Amino acid sequence: MSCSGFQPISLEKPTPEDEELSDKLMEKVRSVGGFDSEETKESKGAVLLKLDQIAKEFTELLSSAMSSTEQVSGECHIKILTSGLHGLGVPTNKPDIDVLFVGSRLVSRLRFFSLFYIMLRRKEGVKDTNAAPDAFVPVIRATVDNVEVDIVFAGFPSKDIIPGTLELRDDNILKGLDMESVRSLNWCRVNAEILHLVPEVDNFRNTLRAILVWAKRRGIYSSCLGFLGRMSYAILVAKICQLYPHALPSDLIKAFFELFSKWKWSWQCPVLLKPSTENWEFGDLAWDPRDNPKDRAHVMPIVYPIHPHINSTFNVTESSLQIMKKEFNEGFKVVSEVHNNEACWSKIFEEFKFFDEFQHFMVVTASAADDGRFRRWVGMVQSKIRNLVNFLEPRNCISSIRVNTEHFSPVSETNKYVRRWFVGLVSQRPLRAKDLRSPIDKFKSMTVLQARRVGFYTEDMKLEAAYVDRHQVEDMRKENSHFGAPTLSNTAAVGTGEQPSTSSVAEKTCQYDETTLPIPPKVRKTE
Structure with a gap:
């Protein structure tokens, strides 16, 4: 199949049969762990409150220290946002969460990765702390009250106070930020843009839940090992939702497998959620195969819908692409059987027997x-x-x-x-x-x-x-x-x-x- 545009393929409305089939699909997804439990929700909520309290203590201590040693004006202020699947509204039953700390002018990255890191690791219930301040995406990892947490930081040098609502979709928010902050902020910006671009958010979320459970059980869910990660799958599901704006998850998952098993994967045919625009100020960070020869080596480009337009699948190899195409094709066959009353939804979630x-x-x-x-x-x-x-x-x-x-x-x-x-x-x-x-x-x-x-x-x-x-x-x-x-x-x-x-x-x-x-x-x- 050639690269599709941005106009819907079908505007057909769901039938009662579609609704019944989707209800059965989501029942199965819930039974295999695609939704988080009330206990997990409460644990994550408590951890977010704890992190917010530590952030307040950090900014108070930093403000006190700086007022005594430096002639500065302004305040030390931090806002906490969730990213990853939690930020998309698709939390799983796994006790982990991704968090973005947004700091005002006086909260530097150096201070965050030093003082905040010390304060965090000294708190009761915190263990397994690690910091990578010099990495491509600087991160602090820790286990807080048995919830695994990834913390990234974005500093705003022009803001004395971080507003209650950040216009994450506005590219102007990036002006004046260092590249580490741009990359860290991407986690939330991509989520915000995806949720804006999909026509029916609930259908998107439920379909993504089903696809992620399927990908994990089929052994093709790991960007580090050459397959797709959560954001790549989210973009693919969002694309299907755009092309079938009124469809329910039972039809969206079928369209997902059909379209991407036939997609002409190459650098000339990337998956885009909206027309790409010029990548300003981002140099080699942005994916641009027209000007950057190394980007033409990417075999399965799935591109972020925000600046900078990064290819989320740079790790995919020719071998892993062929494996995923085969799994997409098999997925389409099974879902077609379900739609024809020849199989149950449990069949699509059968685990891949690697060693066999x-x-x-x-x-x-x-x-x-x-x-x-x-x-x-x-x-x-x-x-x-x-x-x-x-x-x-x-x-x-x-x-x-x-x-x-x-x-x-x-x-x-x-x-x-x-x-x-x-x-x-x-x-x-x-x-x-x-x-x-x-x-x-x-x-x-x-x-x-x-x-x-x-x-x-x-x-x-x-x-x-x-x-x-x-x-x-x-x-x-x-x-x-x-x-x-x-x-x-x-x-x-x-x-x-x-x-x-x-x-x-x-x-x-x-x-x-x-x-x-x-x-x-x-x-x-x-x-």
Whole structure:
């Protein structure tokens, strides 16, 4: 199918049969965890209140310190916004949330990632704190009262007070912001624009819930590993809602699979929610294949509907694109059966049996000596696995490659900080270990070199990659204490927010030592 425009394909109104079919679909989505429970809602709400209180304490302390040491006018003021799936109104039952802190002129990024970070990690109920202030999208990650939180920051140097309502859709809001703030603000700006562009918000949200559950169960929900993340799927669903403005979720999900299984994926045929305009002031950040040759290498462009127009699928490889096209096609067949009363909705949500599909595998194993180093190291390794796929793709002996989006943690008395990922391989002939030696060596060298470059690599960080057959895989799986699949709210590498970067957040995640933090003198004394 060629690139569609921006006019609806059908204005047909739903029938009573459509309504009944949609009700059954949403019942199934709810039964498989596509909605958050009342308990999860309350937990997230309490965490947001706690973060707001910490923000108030932070601004009060900062104001007091600055008034004593600096001749400044104005106030320290912060506003908190939710982003991610929660910001779209599609929260899942997973206890996690993405938050944007918007700071006034006197709340600098340096102060936020120093003083606020210290105050947060000292609060009761807060654990697993990490900060990446120098990453492409600077982020603080923490677990607050058993809710995982990603916090990004945008500073407004021209505002003394952050207004109660921010005009997120207005491009002028970006004027005067540094690029870190532009990228951080994108999380909320994309959400606001999507909700503005879809004709029926409830139908969009319910369809997105269904698609995300399907993608997770089919093993194609992880932007970090070369598939699509939450924002890419949200844009695709929004596109379908635009083309079928009156359709209900049961018809929208069918149209989703039909359209995108036939879409002519290439840089010349991106998915857009509105006509693109000139990308002002953003340079290489904006996706522009006309002027930027590297953007023409993107095989599945799904573009943000706001400035800067970023391609959300820069990690997709040729192998993962073919896998997703196959899953889209299979999804269309199953949903057609449901519409013809030949199957139930449960069939579309059947899990992909990864280990039953392959005879040949590659296993990637990462380990470290302690929890802090381990979390940084596995974030780095996971963000590089797609490069391993790229190294494997040109080899004539391999016809298909698929990364398992679940990770595994072997039971070990000697080292509990171990994680494994499996890559399924289809070969035209019997594979030998030496066939894969060159891609493995390149992958290991690249990953270690990048960790050294950003300054957190230590000798206890180990990385192995090896060919294994099905029998060896079964033995390895018996060793595993648990496995973890990507959640419905955050599947990118740590805090990447699906942004393109040569230095991802996962690569630069660090744990601060409070004694080395650049805190204003008065604030350090107060601490």
